[in-house]
Amino acid sequence: MSIGHTLLGLLESGPRHGYDLKRAFDEKFGQDRPLHYGQVYSTMSRLLKNGLVAVDGIEAGEGPERKRYAITDAGITDVQQWLATPEKPEPYLQSTLYIKVVLALLTHRDAGDILDTQRSEHLRMMRILTDRKRKGDLADQLICDHALFHLEADLRWLELTAARLDKLALAVTSR
């Protein structure tokens, strides 16, 4: 995820303090991983240096001074370019689970056991997400669905592999 672009995008609706930006980010996108303040301030100083944001005002208080940031025209162009660029699809060609299955077959362990245990672990996570989806609002449902579809894809691979374990065993041991 590009934190810089996300914070820039959030600034498009109006100038904000770093603290407000962090709160908006956590609320909309943070899910289980909120931003650290350090990340916000280091990102904002980089955006400032690159001319993508400008300081819109400074409030002096008892603590450190609070800067209010505004997005610049260059910043808006940058967000626009980022949104228009497709994300690179993950090729998912490195899979620890695949490695475990092959190693189990090579060492004559029960590869089916590994797949069963993994299915159970995936389902456990899918239950948590399904429950959260059931109780959540539409935004929560969408983010959980995204995760659920990825887990489901893993499980489809897992079922296909389970069905082809005998063939895979022959293939890996005859190499």
Add this chain to the structure above:
Amino acid sequence: MTGPMTAPPGSLLVASRLRKAYGPTNALDGAEFSIHPGEVVAVMGPSGSGKSTLLHCLAGIVPPDSGSITYNGREMAGMSDAQRSQLRRTEFGFVFQFGQLVPELTCVENVALPLRLNGSSRKEAERTALSWMERLEVDDLRGKRPGEVSGGQGQRVAVARALVTGPRVLFADEPTGALDSLNGERVMELLTEAARSTNAAVVLVTHEARVAAYSDREIVVRDGKSRDMERVI
């Protein structure tokens, strides 16, 4: 695969060492199962693994060749056909993938049908049917025939019909298999909510992980053998 197990205390439906062959094919080869009231258990496994045969045996539709099935402490093999039919009509509910509704009847008549067969008056049966249709959010379809409603709506009507007698076990065999994701999930949400609210146990046969995610735990059937993942881990 697990060996014969002792059912956990309080189990409502327990199967042990089930075997069932169709000709040379062993559909079940020592399968085990148990479920508590109010629990939703997903039965997963590839096509042809024996999961539907397990459901049919558990529901008393097909007798196993050997092994035991006890419902509420009673051995099913010891019951007469009439007693098993009675059990299916009053204690069990069923939802399948397709074609369960009687096309000539309206939706409310379909839902009321099990109550009518058990001897309830039409008025009383349809009143109860309608309250279940409300819970499944299909009460506005009361006067429509199954051919006039969508697949998702029809499946919710079928769930209402399965629950209308207040069954203690609901058997659902690929209940969302013919539906798209959104409709399938809504059916699962309503089905599990309704079952939990009445403390009914649900035996949910599915090959879809997203559907199984509505369960409390899963067992995996492969080559007629079952594996209870909760007990393994």
